[in-house]
Each structure stands twice: as C-alpha cells, then as structure tokens.
Amino acid sequence: MQSEKEDEEDASPEEYLALCSFTGSDSDQLTFSSGDRLLVHVKTSSDWWWAELQGDKGYAPACYLRQGATEEVEDASLEDPWQDEEYFGSYGTLRLHLEMLSDKSRTKAYQQVVLSNSASLRSKVVMDLGCGTGIISLFCAQLAQPSVVYAVEASSMAEYTRQLVKQNGCEEVVTVLQGRAEEIELPEQVDILVSEWMGNCLLFEFMVESVLLARDRWLREGGVMWPSSAALTLVPCQANSYFAENMAFWERPYGLDFTPLQPLAQQEFFTKPKFSHLIEPDDCLSTPCDVIFLDMYTLKVKDLEEIEGQFQFCVKKSGFFHGFTAWFTVYFESLEAEGAAVELNTGPDSEPTHWKQTLFMLDRPVSVNAGDSISGSVLLRRNPIWRRHMTVTLHWKINGNTQETDNCQANILFSLYT
C-alpha cells in the first residue's frame, strides 16, 4: 500500500492550509492544527487526501484544507460560514416550501400536534421558528386559541406569509416577524417553541442551532419544545438495485466489458451519501437501531460539534451488506400531563416523507449470513468552517461466524454538502 502511494507521490505535492485543527481517529489519519501547512501528495478520494506534515504522512479530511489559502481567503470563508445568502435565498422562492407543504406526512404530523393539544394551547404564547409560509402558525390559529403566535422567518418569504395570515383571517393571533430567530426581539417569553428544523440525517443545515439559541433566550421556565426529542436510526442494508444501476452496469453494457470504469464508479457514486433513498423494509439486514438521541431541553449548541453513537446489529438474514441507511424520528410531547406524544417517523415503515432516507454505500459489498454481528460507531462531526455542513464517519466490524470471514475493520467518511 505504502509503495503504491509512493509511486503516486511522484507528482509534486501541493501546499494546503489547515483551516482548523483535526485529530486523526486512527493510525493512518494525520493530526494537525489550524494554520498548519500540509503537503498534499495524493487526493485519494474527494473526502480524504494523503498528506504530509513535518515528515508525518497520513490521511487528512479535504474539507479542512484550503489550497494556497492566505489570511484574506480564510477570512472570506469565515465571512459567511452559514452561507446565509444562498440558504435564505433558496427559502425566498416557492420550490422548497412547495416540497415541504406537499409532504403530507410531515405537514399532517404538525397539524396533529396542534389538534391533539388544542385545549391546552388556549391563551398560550407560541413561537414558530422558521415558519416559512406560516403553515404551523395558521394551524395554531385555526385549530386552537393561543393568545399569540410569533411566526419568525428570515427569508423574503415573510412578506408573503403576512399576506397568507391576513388572507386566512388570522392576523389577530399570528404576528409575522422577519429576521433571524437569533436576532429578532420578541415582546415576551413564549410557552411553546415549535419548529420544523430537521434536515437530512436529522442535523444537516444545522437549523437546530437556531432553535437551541431561541430556546435559551425565549422559552420560559417550564415551556415546551416541539419537537421535544429526536432520534437518528441506522440499519445495515442491501441496496441491490442501486448497486446494479451504478456498479454492475459496467460489467457488460451492450455486450462490451466496461469493468475498468468500476473504480471510477465507486469513487463517483459510492463516496457520497445518497439522499432521498427509499429503502424497502426487506432491504434491512437486521433490526434498525436508534444510534443517537437528542433531548431538545438539554441539548447544547456545543454538543452539535461531534455527536457519536454506537451500534451492534445482529444480521437476521443472509444477503449482501451494501451499506447503511439512516433516518430520523421526532417526538412531540403532549401539553396534557398524561397525553400521548405525537411522532413523525421518516423510516421505511412509515409513509414516505420528502426526506426519505439516506444511504451510505460501502466501497464494496460484503456478503453476510444470518447470525453475523455488525458492530461499530457513527460519528457526526460538524464542519468547523462551513457551519451548515457535517461529515458522517462510520466505523464497523463484522464478526462473522463463517470460517472465511475475519474482522474487516472499515471506516468511511461522508461529507454532507448541498
């Protein structure tokens, strides 16, 4: 392996600036500090590069490095680490709002929360964070009698939201405030902070940070968070059709042998997560398991930098282990003491949502048998520079009980970028 890399290192290495510190999580990953200048020898993949720092060689996460960066470039990227221009720009158009409103599972879950708590919502003060078109605020005004709903929206959609509130005769109850939730001023504390903040893999976009900041500033003592908690679920899975369409395809297209393109296909299609994947329940190789649980009352912004979960799956049927699929569930506690919680589950046993599920493909499938165990960890690491992005690192071992399977330690890092 080393010799292979040495061959490839003939090309002259390029200097990159480390935009932030990184601690390697195993022996072949480099550890470096913000400001270090690394020599990148081989860009082995879009996410990991073979680099050198003062004689030490190892893999470095590409998203931590900037080529020939000088101070002003670094400052530039720090200028808009939230990419707000682009982010709120996209929410100023209808496309994303139409997608979210068309998602019946998602929208009806919030409607159900308001409906099943309508009595307790009477005379309450509500904040709807990131209200978009104001659908949740309109549900509150239409299905319950809160004293006021502060509908906060940072994008230019807010001016239309005001029209929708008026158009539906809710202006007595709903007050639309345009601005970032972190920056706007409310005239009072709120009893309930409701928001639909979940992104791919639960956290992508990191809108959750805004929700936590607003909680700390505006939610009164004993106030209620909707969602109240969230869980990220993982399962080892088959992905036969995705594998066939993107990898097996090159075996014999039109009677020709295109297999030399398969390494390229692996690099191009299997090193990025596949958003909007629809996993069939049958594709699950074991019982799914919640690997991360977030309590929205105690979660702190600093906790979002790195969140790790462990897993131990027992394979329930033989098949090809192509990858892991992830989804999330959020829970809305009842305002009544003994009331039942409402849940929005985006997994394969529920009605599909616009999030669908996220598929992380292994670089090559492994055949597994019933009784094998797949154990390991998942690490969500927030990008220290681009604050709406994160990487997902999966480590796992297969302690097969078949004679030819040994521990195949593996880890893959996926960057979730828009």
Ligand SMILES: N=C(N)NC/C=C/[C@H]1O[C@@H](n2cnc3c(N)ncnc32)[C@H](O)[C@@H]1O
């Ligand atoms: N990704 C999912 N599920 N939903 C995205 C939903 C995002 C909506 O919330 C708004 N939003 C996001 N962050 C803030 C904030 N800090 N202050 C005010 N409005 C905000 C966006 O402009 C969208 O309209």
